[in-house]
Amino acid sequence: MTDHVTAEREAAAAAAAAMVEPGMRIGLGTGRTALAFVAALGERVAGGLSLPAAVATSRRTEDAAKAAGLAICDMMADGAPTHVDLAIDGADEVDGNLCLIKGGGASLLREKIVAHMAARFVVLADAAKRVDTLGAFPLPVEVVPFGWTATAGQIEAALGVAPVLRRTAEGVLITDNGNYVLDCPLGRIDDPAATAAALALPGVVEHGLFITEADVALIGTAGRVETLTRAK
Structure with missing residues (x-):
């Protein structure tokens, strides 16, 4: 730094x-x-x-x-x-x-x-x-571990990019809530509200768009x- x-x-x-x-x-x-x-x-x-x-x-x-x-x-x-x-x-x-x-x-x-x-x-x-436009930073999405691969597939279908399961040196990252994080490399988000609405999917706990x-x-x-x- x-x-x-x-x-x-x-x-x-x-x-x-x-x-x-x-x-x-x-x-x-x-x-x-x-x-x-x-x-x-x-x-x-x-x-x-x-x-x-x-x-x-x-x-x-x-x-x-x-x-x-x-x-x-x-x-x-x-x-x-x-x-x-x-x-x-x-x-x-x-x-x-x-x-x-x-x-x-x-x-x-x-x-x-x-x-x-x-x-x-x-x-x-x-x-x-x-930034002028959001999205260069991959969008984090917190998901429940059960069926996370299915949830990732639904996110890919909704957003058009393949989510990446976040890992650490010790293995899969587990949030303080016991969940996983999928990072979505969108590149740019021209319509944050539409992107947020597209993430109203089973298995998605929350997304990082505020x-x-x-x-x-x-x-x-x-x-x-x-x-x-x-x-x-």
Whole structure:
């Protein structure tokens, strides 16, 4: 990771941390930029900012948040929160309409749940994630393991590309929800809504297109943070 990309991510994360007000319940995203936000928020809490327990979108984020001094909700428990005041997350691609591709960290399902819980959803990115058209980053689709090859075939028929089962050095990647991820190399997505609709298939749990969720994007660039706001 080059120094300038790290600096862009940290600048966006610091700008997001400055948006947090005392008493806010925060949704914490997953990925390197989201973890930069967790670190920045931890510094504010160490400095005296008082917050209720946050909602983490992955085990990795939960561990990082606890290490940074943040309390975390048990979202599997009865009485778990149903609302967050502000959710902060990264993205793999952001276009000018605040449509996103997410899921590079394999946490797209929990990220989308928390985004829909949020009164306001802010996405962070370095300058390279800003695109004119989505799709260069393969679209992640979370699927149940049962019959995943059949589901992959249906996705191929719907989208016209062969999905790739995501693997790690240890074998097939398993999400925090016990599912698989199929990455779809679309190249470009001219109509995100139509692509999302085509993925309403048996076996598909969630896809990485976030079309209407983001309210604001903070894009770290050389020397400043660019703010994109969804048109009303």
